[in-house]
Amino acid sequence: MMALIDNAVYVDGRRTPDPADLRTAQEAARERDGMAWLGLYRPSAEEIRALAAEFALHPLAVEDALKGHQRAKLERYGDTLFVVLRPARYRDDEERVEFGELHVFVGPDFVATIRHAEAPDLGRVRRRLEQAPHLLARGPEAVLYAILDEVVDQYAPVVAGLEQDIDEIEDQLFDGATSVSRRIYDLAREVIGFQRATQPLVAMLQALLRGSEKYRVDEELQRSLRDVLDHALRVADRTGAFRAILENALTVDATLAAQRQNDEMRRMTEAGLAQNEEVKRISAWAAILFAPTLVGTVYGMNFEQMPELSWAYGYPLALALMVGLGFALWGLFRRRRWL
Structure with missing residues (x-):
């Protein structure tokens, strides 16, 4: 065909x-x-x-x-x-x-x-x-x-589409969302490709205008070509600006991602410290409760031959020993900031 x-x-x-x-x-x-x-x-x-x-x-x-x-x-x-x-x-x-x-x-x-x-x-x-x-x-x-x-003229919708996507990326950068690096990178590739397609047009139109006298190009056509050149220059300028914006956005995104990572590490560290403090408190109270339990356990043994079983002050002394050990351990743990 x-x-x-x-x-x-x-x-x-x-x-x-x-x-x-x-x-x-x-x-x-x-x-x-x-x-x-x-x-x-x-x-x-x-x-x-x-x-x-x-x-x-x-x-x-x-x-x-x-x-x-x-x-x-x-x-x-x-x-x-x-x-x-x-x-x-x-x-x-x-x-x-x-x-x-x-x-x-x-x-x-x-x-x-x-x-x-x-x-x-x-x-x-x-x-x-x-x-x-x-x-x-x-x-x-x-x-x-x-x-x-x-x-x-057909480049204008392309410029508008790229601009809209760049606006969306700028909103995403600061709304607390996850990293948009991949989207920025992909869009930057499209902008670079578009720049390679449009940038040579400026030099091409300028060359046509320079040769217009030599090749006797109609004066009205020369004016029309200058108008097209103006449009091409605007497209080239906008495309260059898009590329710069996306490069900056990629840098900002990397900075924000690092900051989010640091914040997460800090939160994990703080959570670990809080957990450690909780473990200390639990361990301290366990030790405080263990001392009187130990004394009570010893005196609760059912052996006939045990010292001080017939001593009149044995019972109050055991109670005093339990309370005293508890307060002593509580004071020790307070000084060490476990409680």
């Missing part, structure tokens, strides 16, 4: 009859003195090579398009631009940024897009430009601007 989603030729910003196939697109554009705009979705290697042969694309750019998984970049091969973009969308249910990959070839009279993910919706970009023929009439650079604008 052919990956060619749309194949159109525009003259003065208006769509003309579609070419029969990819191989006749550029020929139709030249015959009509217009611009060909081809959109491919997950094409095969053979389809990319057919596109390269039709529009004489540079072998290095074709190699990158075949390999995929490229970083965001802008490269010029003669009069053809090769642009790699990393569109993104935020999956709130998974707290994950989902990245796509979009390759754009921009020549003097053609634009070819190779999309490897659902996002961005280039059909919406095409419809928007077809409704503004005065903008589409400015040529391939207008299509590139519209694609860049769509990709940068």
